Amino acid sequence: xxxxxxxxxxxxxxxxxxxxxxxxxxxxxxxxxxxxxxxxxxxxxxxxxxxxxxxxxxxxxxxxxxxxxxxxxxxxxxxxxxxxxxxxxxxxxxxxxxxxxxxxxxxxxxxxxxxxxxxxxxxxxxxxxxxxxxxxxxxxxxxxxxxxxxxxxxxxxxxxxxxxxxxxxxxxxxxxxxxxxxxxxxxxxxxxxxxxxxxxxxxxxxxxxxxxxxxxxxxxxxxxxxxxxxxxxxxxxxxxxxxxxxxx
Amino acid sequence: xxxxxxxxxxxxxxxxxxxxxxxxxxxxxxxxxxxxxxxxxxxxxxxxxxxxxxxxxxxxxxxxxxxxxxxxxxxxxxxxxxxxxxxxxxxxxxxxxxxxxxxxxxxxxxxxxxxxxxxxxxxxxxxxxxxxxxxxxxxxxxxxxxxxxxxxxxxxxxxxxxxxxxxxxxxxxxxxxxxxxxxxxxxxxxxxxxxxxxxxxxxxxxxxxxxxxxxxxxxxxxxxxxxxxxxxxxxxxxxxxxxxxxxxxxxxxxxxxxxxxxxxxxxxxxxxxxxxxxxxxxxxxxxxxxxxxxxxxxxxxxxxxxxxxxxxxxxxxxxxxxxxxxxxxxxxxxxxxxxxxxxxxxxxxxxxxxxxxxxxxxxxxxxxxxxxxxxxxxxxxxxxxxxxxxxxxxxxxxxxxxxx
Numbered sequence: 001x002x003x004x005x006x007x008x009x010x011x012x013x014x015x016x017x018x019x020x021x022x023x024x025x026x027x028x029x030x031x032x033x034x035x036x037x038x039x040x041x042x043x044x045x046x047x048x049x050x051x052x053x054x055x056x057x058x059x060x061x062x063x064x065x066x067x068x069x070x071x072x073x074x075x076x077x078x079x080x081x082x083x084x085x086x087x088x089x090x091x092x093x094x095x096x097x098x099x100x101x102x103x104x105x106x107x108x109x110x111x112x113x114x115x116x117x118x119x120x121x122x123x124x125x126x127x128x129x130x131x132x133x134x135x136x137x138x139x140x141x142x143x144x145x146x147x148x149x150x151x152x153x154x155x156x157x158x159x160x161x162x163x164x165x166x167x168x169x170x171x172x173x174x175x176x177x178x179x180x181x182x183x184x185x186x187x188x189x190x191x192x193x194x195x196x197x198x199x200x201x202x203x204x205x206x207x208x209x210x211x212x213x214x215x216x217x218x219x220x221x222x223x224x225x226x227x228x229x230x231x232x233x234x235x236x237x238x239x240x241x242x243x244x245x246x247x248x
Numbered sequence: 249x250x251x252x253x254x255x256x257x258x259x260x261x262x263x264x265x266x267x268x269x270x271x272x273x274x275x276x277x278x279x280x281x282x283x284x285x286x287x288x289x290x291x292x293x294x295x296x297x298x299x300x301x302x303x304x305x306x307x308x309x310x311x312x313x314x315x316x317x318x319x320x321x322x323x324x325x326x327x328x329x330x331x332x333x334x335x336x337x338x339x340x341x342x343x344x345x346x347x348x349x350x351x352x353x354x355x356x357x358x359x360x361x362x363x364x365x366x367x368x369x370x371x372x373x374x375x376x377x378x379x380x381x382x383x384x385x386x387x388x389x390x391x392x393x394x395x396x397x398x399x400x401x402x403x404x405x406x407x408x409x410x411x412x413x414x415x416x417x418x419x420x421x422x423x424x425x426x427x428x429x430x431x432x433x434x435x436x437x438x439x440x441x442x443x444x445x446x447x448x449x450x451x452x453x454x455x456x457x458x459x460x461x462x463x464x465x466x467x468x469x470x471x472x473x474x475x476x477x478x479x480x481x482x483x484x485x486x487x488x489x490x491x492x493x494x495x496x497x498x499x500x501x502x503x504x505x506x507x508x509x510x511x512x513x514x515x516x517x518x519x520x521x522x523x524x525x526x527x528x529x530x531x532x533x534x535x536x537x538x539x540x541x542x543x544x545x546x547x548x549x550x551x552x553x554x555x556x557x558x559x560x561x562x563x564x565x566x567x568x569x570x571x572x573x574x575x576x577x578x579x580x581x582x583x584x585x586x587x588x589x590x591x592x593x594x595x596x597x598x599x600x601x602x603x604x605x606x607x608x609x610x611x612x613x614x615x616x617x618x619x620x621x622x623x624x625x626x627x628x629x630x631x632x633x634x635x636x637x638x639x640x641x642x643x644x645x646x647x648x649x650x651x652x
Contacts, residue, residue, distance in 0.1 A: 049403055050411045052364040060425075063363035065407075127412045222414040223364055224422065245411050 002040070002109045003089040004182060006212070007077040008205040009102030011047050014076075022097035029096050033081065038092055041116040041178075041217075042079030044247040045130055052223060054230045054241045061231035068134045068242040069208035073102050075244070078130065078215070080109075080116055090189055090200055099193040105205040107188040110214075113180040122219065128246040129218045129226045131179070134210040135239035141184050164234040172218075172229050179216025210240050218243075260289060263306045264380035265465070269356035270349060271313055272377075272415060278405040280317055282377065288313035306346040353378065354417050354469050357462075361430040362413050369404035370433045371440070376401055378465075379458050389441065389455045427470070431479050431531065434463045438483050442490070456487060477521045478532035485518035485538035487511070498641075499634040503547040515542045533561045552578035566595035574605055582612040600629035604639060611646055619646055 033039035051067045067074060077098070083089040086108070093104040122128055169176060185204040192199050204211060213235070220226040223243070230241040264285065271281035288309045302308040360374040372390075375381045381389075387397035407413065418426040441455025463480045470476055492505035500506075522535055537558045544550040552575050559572035570592055577585030586609050589602075596602035607622035623643040630636045 046410050050407050052411060065364055065366040065369075129412075220412075222412040223362075224414050224418070226412075227364075243411075248410075 001083060001085065001089075002113045002180075003081050003083055003086070004105075004107050004109060004215075005042075005079040005081060005089075005093050005096065006075055006105040006107070006205065007044075007079075007096075007098040007102065008071075008073040008105060009076045009098065010073050011076070014101065022101065025097040033079075033092065038081050038083060040080040040082055041118050042077065043128075043130070044077040045075060045244040046247055047076075048074045048244075050245050052227070052243045054227060054236055054243070055239075056231060056236040061227070061236060063227060067244075068132065068210055068240045069206065071206040071208060073205060075132070075212075076102070082115075086189065090191055093191045094193075094198040094200075099191055099198065103190050103192040103205050105188050105190045107185070107204070108183040110181045110183060114178075116178045116217070118177055118217065122248070126219045126221060127226075127248065128177075129220060129223075130244045130246060131216045131218050131226070131230055131233075132212050132242040132244065133179075133181075133214045133216070133233065133235050133239065134242065135213045135235055136209055137185055137211045137213060141186050144184055168233055171232060172216075175218055175220050175225065175229050177217040177219055179214065181214035182212065185211040213239070260380060263309060264289070265353045265356065265378040266306060266349070266351055267309050267313060268377050268380075269352040270310060271317065273352045273355060274314065275317055275321070276415070277317075278377070278408060280320060281313075284313040284316040284320070285309075287316050304346045306349055310349060351469070353465065355415050357430055357466060357469075358418055358426055359408065359413060359415050361426070361433045362408075363426075363429055364411060364413055365404050365407060367433070367436065369400050369407075371437050372397060372400050373404045374433060374437065374462065375455070375458060378462055381458065427473055427476070430466065431475060434459050434466070435479060435483075435531070437462075438486075442486065456483075456490075459483060460487060474524055475529040475531050477524070478529060478535050481518040481521035482531050482535035482538060484514045484521070485535055485542050488514035488518065488542055494634060497634055497637070499632075499638045501638065502541060507545065510542065515539075518542070528561060530562050533558050550578070552576075555579075566592050567599070567601075570596060570599075570602060570605060577609060577612075582609040585609055586613070598629065600626045600631065600635070600639075603629060607642070607646075616646060616649070 030039060030042075048067045051065075053064050053066060053068050055062045055064070079096075081089060081092055083092060086106070089106050089108075093099070093106050096104060098104050169179075186202075188202075188204045190201045190203065190205050192201075218226050218229055220229065226243050230236065230243055233241055235241065267288065268281055268285045271285055272278055275281060291312050292305075292309060296302070356378055357374070360377060361370050365373070368390075372386050375386050375389075376383065383397045383401055384394045387394040390397070392400075408415075438456050438459035441457070441459060460480070460483050463476070463483055467473075467476050467480050488511040489502070489505060491511060492507065492509040493500055495506075518535065519539055522532065522539065524532075528536070537555050540551050540555050540558070556572055556575035556579055559568060559575060562568050564572075570589065573585040573588040573592075576588065589606055589609060592602065603622045603626035607619045607626060610616070610619035610622060620643060623639055623646065627636055627639045627643065630639055
């Protein structure tokens, strides 16, 4: 199964360097997990001062500075890992140096995700952005909880949504490297280290109205190009999209 | 030689924005462009004093700034910069005429006002890179420390670089939205400067005048944009009243201002700018409202009915509704306006002019106790000392009349 490790740290406590001050440990972790075939993709993100958010309450996108939610800890990077089950994914996360700086949210991707194919080199004249797709998922979570005990309702609207997503993917073309939806946030596990011991808690890294529902990795010429892709995403109408430049 | 001092100052007014805009386009590095532009201006003073003002001052400044930039780039060591240097070094030929230098200020304006930057950073960056104000001057104007302002500017430039905000004039599909964004920045800049000019500190840089100058340049650069012209009109028609706005450190309300001190040239220029046909955007409507006030020789000559009507043409925000209610109270009496104002209580509870308006309506209706209570709230919420003083005087006058 594929899991997302979402690294979250309080930026104000971090040195502003590419590796967040954990260089050697990080390299060792990446080398080991790559060699074991566990690590499929990952990157550090530029700080939230470089984040841009798009909301489109009525179809005309509203672009603002900053992340999608004001939280004590901010998303600072991500890794995609392939593990047999949640316990082993949590163990992989627990061995990552971020647990000494902040927390790692571990959440499964929805089923059927292909291995991400991300070229090592950024294409000439392009930049990469992580596009976090966020939405108020409380209703989806409630529906899912309901569905555990009853038959799924007929005439589910999700097919429409998938068509829209497919059209969006076609339109984004080469500007989108890959992307996949995540399992619901209430099924996430958050891993931290407290007094040297690994502690796991149930749920996402922060309780916010909107939660990360999935992401896409973009490769665009500039921020306006990425904003055009983000504003045409079907969720933009009812949710929020955060664009974060990758640490180049 | 004072003459050349003047020339540098003049050239600064006209050339700074163009120089910086051109340098950023040339080297892609905002910090470098600004540093070298500042050095070129500094170098101009002794050079021009010694050998006179060059025929093409902007070309002179551009050449000096580029040479400084090349020196600095050479001192850097990374390969990518060396590559950039190699391509930049190819256009060594200095333009002989200022007219030969393309005006890239539009790219600069749109980038400074990009919606991905925080609003305070957009204002500060525009004042710095286009207006040529120093960080210290901008800091004083906005009552923050120089360190805070420096940080704000550094962070904004860093975001432009790291988030990949393009240095360009927006394409047609983004044009309307981005023009609106630029106008919003200039309007905010003007208002902040205007509010500060009635505050306790009179020694600050005149940000409103700067906003008017920048809006004027924008109108020259995009003459087809009616709302840009309307914004310039609005700023001029508002600013025309400035000489009468403050007396002895006290804000003077419109009705009590010495109208003889209003700047009639600015009123005339604003009126000329509005000589276009409808449809009117929000700035054009607000400018026409300002004009209604400016052309009234005495307060009682004000066409309040027309003003109330104009307010219905703007998307109704709570503040717009409050202003419309005031106009209605002047045209048709306080009893008509009171329910409209009271309905805004939820939206405007923290806005001192809401409480002040309520107080005025209560007073005119003879409800002194309620008027005094509303004034007490307004005094607490007023943003500057001049406004607090004015409100206190009103309260004292009210208490005298009611004998309390």
